[in-house]
Amino acid sequence: MELICPAGTPATLRAAVVAGADAVYCGFRNETNARNFPGLNFSTAELAEGVRFAHDHGKKVLVAINTFAQPGRVDLWHKAVDEAAQCGADAVIAADLAVLDHAANCHPGLRLHLSVQAAASTPEAVKFYVDAFRVRRVVLPRVLSVQEIAALNRMIDVETEAFVFGGLCVMVEGRCYLSSYATGKSPNLSGVCSPPEHVTYEDDAEGTAARLAGFTIDRYAQSQPTGYPTLCKGRFTAGGKTSYLFEDPVSLNAGGVLAGLKAAGVTALKIEGRQRGKAYVTEVVRAFRRAVDAVEAGGDAAEIDRILAGMSEGGRQTEGAYKKTWR
Amino acid sequence: MPRIALTLGPVFFHWPADRLADFYRRIADQAAVDRVHVGEVVCGKRMPFSDSIWPEVIERLERGGKEVVLSTLAAPATVRERRAVNDWCSEGRLVEINDVTAIPARSGQAFVIGPFVNVYNESTARFFAARGARTICPPVELSLDAIGSIARNCSDVDFEIFAFGRLPLALSGRCYHARLNNLHKDSCQFTCEQDPDGLAVDTIGGQEFLAVNGVQTLSNQVQAFCPTPEDLRAQGIRRLRLSPHTADMVAVAEAYRGLLDGAQSPASTRFALSCLDLPGGMVDGYLSGKPGFHSEGQST
Incomplete structure (x- = not known):
């Protein structure tokens, strides 16, 4: 299985390659990219240089042009595909039919990942x-x-890639x-998603309220560390109960199902986190490199657990929908 | 001047079969809508409860002069759900596609693209038009200007705006009614049936915010977009969609028909809607490019 690793900056791209990524995914510094955060992402020249570096190390670069083109501005998304192709990207990752259609028609040799x-x-x-x-x-x-992934793979004849670590959407992505x-x-x-310019923290007698656009997403006691108010990871009241209705503030760690994903026919494993720093990416990529190599060599679950121990950053983790009980 | 048509969208909620049948009988006989969507779009597990009523409901609606559209599941997953999507696609009547799963079975025949399919630009709209899309109801987060810009560049398709009802904001693999009741989705006991307009989800600060309906998350507030017909014609919009609630949908349709015929002003239409038993306050922010929970209309 290939290990696909995130890079929000050229330095992180190089670090991920050195740490053991088979491929690095990244995006341009504009709205064509679903991690369009200030201070992150690649210019065309940086992407070209990053592709050269990865190729020199025998690794690949995948370019995420994975937002939905805005009406009247589709050219910006087309141009991103053209530039990724010119930079020698090994694949473009896209979701919008306008982007996929342009790539398929104008760059028939360019590999497309959905x-x-x-x-x-x-x-x-x-x-x-x-x-x-x-x-x-x-x-x-x-x-x-x-x-379900195993069943799907038996019915299709293209490669599949599965997220194994990092942020976790509880909703159907893109919808x-x-x-x-x-x-x-x-x-x-x-x-x-849940953009920082709309986030406020307000102290009151009960502690600190974390708000998004004025909506209280969670509340922390004075002694507790405050979290980021990602909308679907907040506490809400419904039917007289207050709970983390949609999802607990957890992140994905599919370390326990790596062997299962391999048996299910998955081609590539993806680590989320293009917004993360170089040190974090290096540490996670190194650990997952060893874990994936151990799985490929037939290592047992206890060995994988040992390798990935300490990958939690103190936060809580879940295997998400990979275990059917999550639903 | 072209008349702007009214569509009654599919019922998102788990209504018992009797309630659904009664609802559609009244719609067939009394509602000023041109087109009516039938079928389950949110949860495949609910389908066995309503499957048997549709032939009679469809017949009754067609006798009442309504064009019937068969709406398909927004997130089909199981073999049975995928088969249900395929069955409706080959039934012969106009079909609403709510997931690209349905495209291979329907390509080349007429279909409606529902608000669960990502049509964000004119290229995507034209792609679907070339394969048979006759009507497109774009995702609810798009502004009127954005939809107009798409519509004006894809004139062979009717563009429809989600004008009334709690806004469909998200779908999940996880059922929130089940989770709230400490149940798993696979043995959910259909507790969603207890909330025929969805279950209100408030913030811990007590603000009304969202609503859940099984695997679906909606806005707590009710979209109540009340434009002038001229505003819509200028943007190339040909239809408005009304999403069913337990409130009097015949009265909702009548209010909108009055608005679109120029007989009622936006303000008087909003007032008429506010007098009904709606499950939340009225909003329309998305259409003016604002956050969805804003209500721009109140100031005009």
Whole structure:
């Protein structure tokens, strides 16, 4: 299985390659990229240089052009595909039909990966993208169990890629407008979710309230560390109960199902976190390199657990939808 | 001047079969809508409860002069759900596609693209038009200007705006009604049936915010977009969609028909809607490019 690692900066790209990534994914510094955060991402020249570095080390670069093109401005997304191709990118990761169609028509030699933002989870949906755009790999939405992935792989003839570590969407990716309902900005419209400019922290007698666009997403006692108010990871009141209704403030760690994903026929494993720093990416990539190598060599679950111990950053982790009980 | 049509969208909620049948009987006989969507779009587990009523509901609606559209699941997953999508696609009537799963079975025949499919630009709209899309109801987060810009560049398709009802904001693999009741989705006991307009989700600060309906998350507030017909024509919009609630949908349709015929002003239409038993306050922020929970209309 290939290990696909995130890079928000040229330095992180180089670090991920050195730490053991088979491929690094990154994006341009504009709205074509679903991690359109200030201070992150690549200029065309930086991407070209990053591709050269990766290729010199025998590794690949995948370019995420994975937002939905805005009406009247589709050219910006087309140009991003053209530039990725010119830079020698090994594949473009896209979700929007406008982007896929342009890439398939104008760059027939460019490999296309279907972004998780397209949320293709049935054989019919995958077949549609393969037939229409010759997509070569599908990044699987984070709603499928390992058994369902195995069943899907038996019915399709393209590669699949599964998220194994980092942030976790609880909603079907690419079809969630919670963030824009509160803030006006969303993954599909602007490449951001629960954007920082709408976040405020307010201290009162009970502690600190973390708010997004004025909506209280969570509250922390004075002694507790405050978290980031990602909308779907907040505490809400429904039916008289207050709880983390959508998802606990957890992140994904699929270390325990790596062997299962291999048996299910998954081609590539993806680490989330293009917003993360070089040190974090280095540490996670190194650990997952060893874990994936151990799985490939037939290592047992206890060995994988040992390798990935300490990868939690003190936060809580889940295997998400890979275990059917998550639902 | 072209008349702007009214569409009644699919019922998002788990209504018992009797309630659904009664609802559509009244719609067939009394509602001023041109087109009516039927079928389950949110949760495949609910389908066995309503499957048997649709032939009669469809017949009754067609006798009442309504054009019937068969809406398909927004997130089909199981073999049975995928088969249900395929069955409806080959039924012969106009179909609403809510996931690209349905495209291979329907390509080349007429279909409607529902708000769960990502149509964000004119290129995507034209792609679907070339394969049979006759109507497109774009995702609810798009502004009127954005939809207009797409519509004006894809004139062979009717563009429809989600004008009334709690906004469909997200879908999940996880069922929130089940989770709230400490149940798993696979043995959920259909507790979503207890909330025929969805279950209100408030912030811990007590603000009304969202609503859940099984695997679906909606806005707590009710979209109540009340434009002038001229505003819509200028943007090339030909249809408005009303999403069913337990409130009097015949009265909702009548209010919108009055608005679109120029008989009622936006303000009087909003007032008429506010007098109904709506599950939340009225909003329309998305259409003016603002956060969805804003209500621009109140100031005009």
